[in-house]
Amino acid sequence: MKMRIGTGTALLVTLIFIGFLAVYIVLSRLEMINKDYSLSTQMLQSEQGPNHNQPVKIKFGMWETKTDVEFWTRKVREYSVIKPNVTVQVETIPDNSGQYLKVRLAVSDLPDVFYLKAADLPIYKNSLQPLDHLNATSRNKYPAELDGEILGLPLVSFTEYVFYHPSVFQEVGVEVPQTISEFMSVLEKIKLHGKYIPIAIGGKEDWTFYPFIEFGPPMLKGDENYLANISNMKEPFGKGSAFEKAAYMLKRIADNQLAGSNALGIGFDQATQLFQSNQAAMIAMGQWYYSDHMTKVGDDKDLDAFPLPWRTSREERLQAITIPDQYIAINKNSQNTEEATAFLEWVFSTSVYQTYILNSQNSSTLTDVASSPAFFNKVNRKHPFESFMYDGISQKFAIIKNAAHYDEKKMAQEIFAGASVDDIQKRMNEDWSKALQSIDVHNPTFFDN
Structure with missing residues (x-):
């Protein structure tokens, strides 16, 4: 893609x-x-x-997120105490954009249990075990249903924020922005101050652009079903489109070096180091970032957060993207589907899941497990907003995206490297239209249901 x-x-x-x-x-x-x-x-x-005690080995694949890898590497040892014949190997997946797993999919070598992004579920659906009748499914608020079957259970839900240092804002003389133009003005005032990078972006890893280029368009459009709706449009990009507005915002950040002079030369870890050492004033991430910050810094005395204000005026509703994520799926071609299913049930069991959700500082996806992270309760009282429940699952979108080679995060890298937004949109409209036409011609009734 x-x-x-x-x-x-x-x-x-x-x-x-x-x-x-x-x-x-x-x-x-x-x-x-x-x-x-x-x-x-x-x-x-x-x-x-x-021999009912024959040794079984299960691979639990997850993204290279330090908090999760460390937690589950420790926690799965408890599972081996419950089931001495079962060994669970935590396997790190080098990227969460799906490219690495697609190689594994091509050779039928997916992990037994693994994380997936919502948008990738339609791609892997033919290799996923239905989860309809599990206890964990009945307790999950956001189970992923495709073609009448539950194929993934989100481990977390979270809200997107802009984390910032109050001390830097006070020194520069800026306040928490309430509109998108105010946000850009704050960036530019911090740049003019000369001491701090306004916002840290690890652009060497394309996924770090997601708060702007993936979530920006649906927020600007005010459409929680944005992906499904643009799947029915021949040319969803171009003049006046939500994508164009988000892209030009990124271009302004790039051209004015509001993310520093070397945003494409650093990755996520380096970007967080800039923020955590107070060299950068802000960083845009989901609430999952908080655990990483606490691990590295040790306290949150000079940390606050606010929703990225995509609205154009203060009279509009202030919303923040809230999404389920880290959908856990089971490889139906695994030789150990029964043990993999039992393990998934254990992951979502009350005691195990409660420990995990408190450790991760994300929000719970289970009806019977509460999560009340103190930091975000404080943030939400100071900077109140409404949740924008983004639907990241659209089968038609996934097919068109693949056929059109649409990758918004790669396009963000192009923009930072100096590419023309107009040229990108023109090219994208052409590819998108061809992909849509091909699907409609060869599968005219495929999406009727």
Whole structure:
């Protein structure tokens, strides 16, 4: 799902993908040999008599988020006490944009249990085990349903914020912005002050642009079903579009170096270091960032947050993106689906989940487990807003996005590198229209239901 940014770049991306695929084909063949040997051993054992305590290994795949990786690496040891024959291996997935897992999908080597983004669920749906009849499903507020089946359960929900240092705002003489123009003005005043980077963005990792380029358009449009609705438009980009407004906002940040002079040269970790060391005044992230900040800084004495104010006037409703995330799914082709299902139930059990949600400082997705993070309760009282419940699941959007090579975060990188917003939109409209036409021609009734 990459935007074409030049023949050389496209060739490089293709070669990298082919390289990943070749490595995984070799590894999968080796694993098949091991599985064949293991299967032969199991058959021999079954002839000698049943063995209900046979060792089982489950891979639990999650994004490279330090808080989650550390928590679950510790926590799964408790599961082995409950089930001595089951070993759960926490496997880190290098990116949450889906590219790494697509390679794994191509060679049928998905983890047994793993995280997925809402937008990626339609891509993996044919490889996912239905979760309809689980206890965890009946207690989840936001189960992901595709084609009449529940295929993923979100582990968390969270709100998007702009974290900031009150001491910096006080020193510069700015207040929490209430509109998008006020927000841009605050950025520029901090830049003019000369001591701080207005907002830290780790643009070397394209996903860090998501608060602006992924969530900006639906917020500007005021449409919680934005993805589903643009899937029915031939040219959703261009003059006056919500995408254009968000893109030009990013371009202004890039052209005026409001994210520093080297935003494309640093990643997420370096961006958070700039913020945590008070070299940057702000950083835009979900509430999940708070745990990382506390781990690195140790306190929140000079930390506050406010919703990115996408509204154009103070008379409009002030809203903030609130989404379910980290959808846990089960690989239906796993050799251990029963054990994987039992493990998923354990993850969402009251005691385990309560410990996790308090540790992560996110909001609970379960009806019977409350989450009351003190920091965000204080933030929401000081800077009240209404939740904007963004629906990130649209099967038609996922298909068109893939066919049109639409990748808004890559486009954000292009903008920061100096690309024309108008050129990007023109190219994107052409690709989008062709993809939509192809789907309508070859599958005219596919989405009727």
